[in-house]
Amino acid sequence: xxxxxxxxxxxxxxxxxxxxxxxxxxxxxxxxxxxxxxxxxxxxxxxxxxxxxxxxxxxxxxxxxxxxxxxxxxxxxxxxxxxxxxxxxxxxxxxxxxxxxxxxxxxxxxxxxxxxxxxxxxxxxxxxxxxxxxxxxxxxxxxxxxxxxxxxxxxxxxxxxxxxxxxxxxxxxxxxxxxxxxxxxxxxxxxxxxxxxxxxxxxxxxxxxxxxxxxxxxxxxxxxxxxxxxxxxxxxxxxxxxxxxxxxxxxxxxxxxxxxxxxxxxxxxxxxxxxxxxxxxxxxxxxxxxxxxxxxxxxxxxxxxxxxxxxxxxxxxxxxxxxxxxxxxxxxxxxxxxxx
Numbered sequence: 198x199x200x201x202x203x204x205x206x207x208x209x210x211x212x213x214x215x216x217x218x219x220x221x222x223x224x225x226x227x228x229x230x231x232x233x234x235x236x237x238x239x240x241x242x243x244x245x246x247x248x249x250x251x252x253x254x255x256x257x258x259x260x261x262x263x264x265x266x267x268x269x270x271x272x273x274x275x276x277x278x279x280x281x282x283x284x285x286x287x288x289x290x291x292x293x294x295x296x297x298x299x300x301x302x303x304x305x306x307x308x309x310x311x312x313x314x315x316x317x318x319x320x321x322x323x324x325x326x327x328x329x330x331x332x333x334x335x336x337x338x339x340x341x342x343x344x345x346x347x348x349x350x351x352x353x354x355x356x357x358x359x360x361x362x363x364x365x366x367x368x369x370x371x372x373x374x375x376x377x378x379x380x381x382x383x384x385x386x387x388x389x390x391x392x393x394x395x396x397x398x399x400x401x402x403x404x405x406x407x408x409x410x411x412x413x414x415x416x417x418x419x420x421x422x423x424x425x426x427x428x429x430x431x432x433x434x435x436x437x438x439x440x441x442x443x444x445x446x447x448x449x450x451x452x453x454x455x456x457x458x459x460x461x462x463x464x465x466x467x468x469x470x471x472x473x474x475x476x477x478x479x480x481x482x483x484x485x486x487x488x489x490x491x492x493x494x495x496x497x498x499x500x501x502x503x504x505x506x507x508x509x510x511x512x513x514x515x516x517x518x519x520x521x522x523x524x525x526x527x528x529x530x531x532x533x534x535x536x537x
Contacts, residue, residue, distance in 0.1 A: 215247060219254045222353045227326050230353050234328055237345045252345055255352035261478070262294075262351045263465055266372040268362040268398060269382030274408045274448060275361050278382055280316045281448040285458055286357050287324045294326045294350035295319065296343060297361045326355065344375045344485050373401040374484040377477060378464050380457065381405045383425065385418035400432055403464060404442055406457050411447040418445050438467045503532040 213221070213232065221229025233255075237248040269275050279295060286293050295316070319325045328346065343360060350358050362372050373379060381402035405425050410418035425443045435441070442460060446453030468474040498504055507529060515525040 215250050215254070218251055222251075222255060222349060223258065225354055227353075230326065230349060231328065233349050234330075234342075234346050237342045237349070238330070248345070252348055255349055258352045260351045260354065261474075262347075262355055263357045263461070264347060264351075264360070264376040264378070265357065265461060266360045266362060266376035266379040267382065268372065268379065269408075270384065270387065273382040273384050275382055276316055277448040278406070278408055278446065278454075279359055279361055280319050281451060281454050282458060283316070283319045283325060283359065284322075285454055287319075287322055291356040292324045292326075292354065293319075294353070294355040294358045295328070295361065296346050296350070296358065297327060297329045298343065326350065326353070343372075344481075344488065347375055374481060374488075377468065377474060378403045378461055380461070382408050383421070384408060385410055385414040385421050387421060399428060401435065402429075402441065403435065403439065404444065404457065404460055405429070406444045406446045406453065408446055408448065410445040411450050411452065415445075436468070436473065438471050438473065439464060498529075498533055501533050503535060503537070504529055507532045 213229065218229050218233050218236075222233055233248070233251050236244045236251065239245065239248070267275055267279060276297070279297075283293050283295065297316075316327055320327055330343070330346070347358055347360065358376075360372060360376055379398075379402050381398055381404070383405060385407055387407075407418050407421050407425070422443050422445055429441045429443070444453045444457050444460070446457060448454070465474070468477070499508075511520075511525045511528050514520045515522050520528070
């Protein structure tokens with residue numbers, strides 16, 4: 198009702214069509230980019246069809262951004278570091294997209310999604326697009342749709358795409374199939390964690406940045422730097438053209454941030470000179486093909502009437518030790534493949 202007491206007729210709300218969304222993304226419309234990412238994250242079949250059409254159109258653009266994964270142990274200050282690095286990137290005339298993955302609660306399936314709040318300076322800049330996404334318990338350190346979101350941000354013309362993962366773990370190696378450069382953030386004095394993480398994330402790291410090395414932490418940080426350099430020398434070479442380095446940084450003072458960015462820039466120059474980047478992108482698309490295929494098969498499997506009809510009974514037989522989990526799985530597969 199208006200102030201004059203007359204009824205105001207509201208216009209009906211319409212979802213933008215694929216053409217409108219794709220055109221908006223290509224023209225750098227952040228609202229349309231957000232709408233597209235929401236569509237790809239949706240579980241609704243009608244949204245999935247629309248999202249796939251948008252992704253097909255966006256992939257055809259063949260844009261190339263610098264894709265950088267940033268991972269590290271909880272408390273390493275990933276969000277603060279990304280904000281400092283992001284400000285430096287923007288100051289050099291580049292645009293930046295940050296896909297920040299928040300851990301989901303296994304109990305409530307909810308997520309804090311606080312990264313946007315923690316990156317206040319970046320959030321206020323027109324050159325930056327920050328999208329917090331729940332991991333939904335996904336085991337890749339990323340969210341189930343991170344790779345597709347990268348494709349959309351690339352089509353929107355962002356020069357640099359930073360993917361902040363949940364935290365260190367063996368399962369985080371999946372991020373290596375989506376990005377070109379992985380920066381591992383570690384705290385001073387975390388050298389004792391090396392045995393636990395080196396076979397996973399250390400092998401895929403392209404550089405290590407020790408964070409929070411200002412003040413009293415500086416002497417401990419120097420020791421940690423030596424430990425990480427020694428650990429990197431013992432690992433298999435990831436790229437023949439690249440020697441991995443360790444940096445001492447502080448997001449608060451800006452220490453080491455410029456050196457890290459220069460190192461990342463040097464990496465991309467070396468990869469392009471060797472034509473390695475193009476090969477890597479093809480490998481990433483192949484990986485995405487099979488990730489999507491697995492997801493589609495899983496969805497088709499569990500929505501199959503024969504499977505959903507047998508699932509509870511098979512579960513109970515497994516729980517009561519009447520049959521093994523292996524036999525239970527085989528029974529459900531047979532139900533799925535049985536001719537109807």
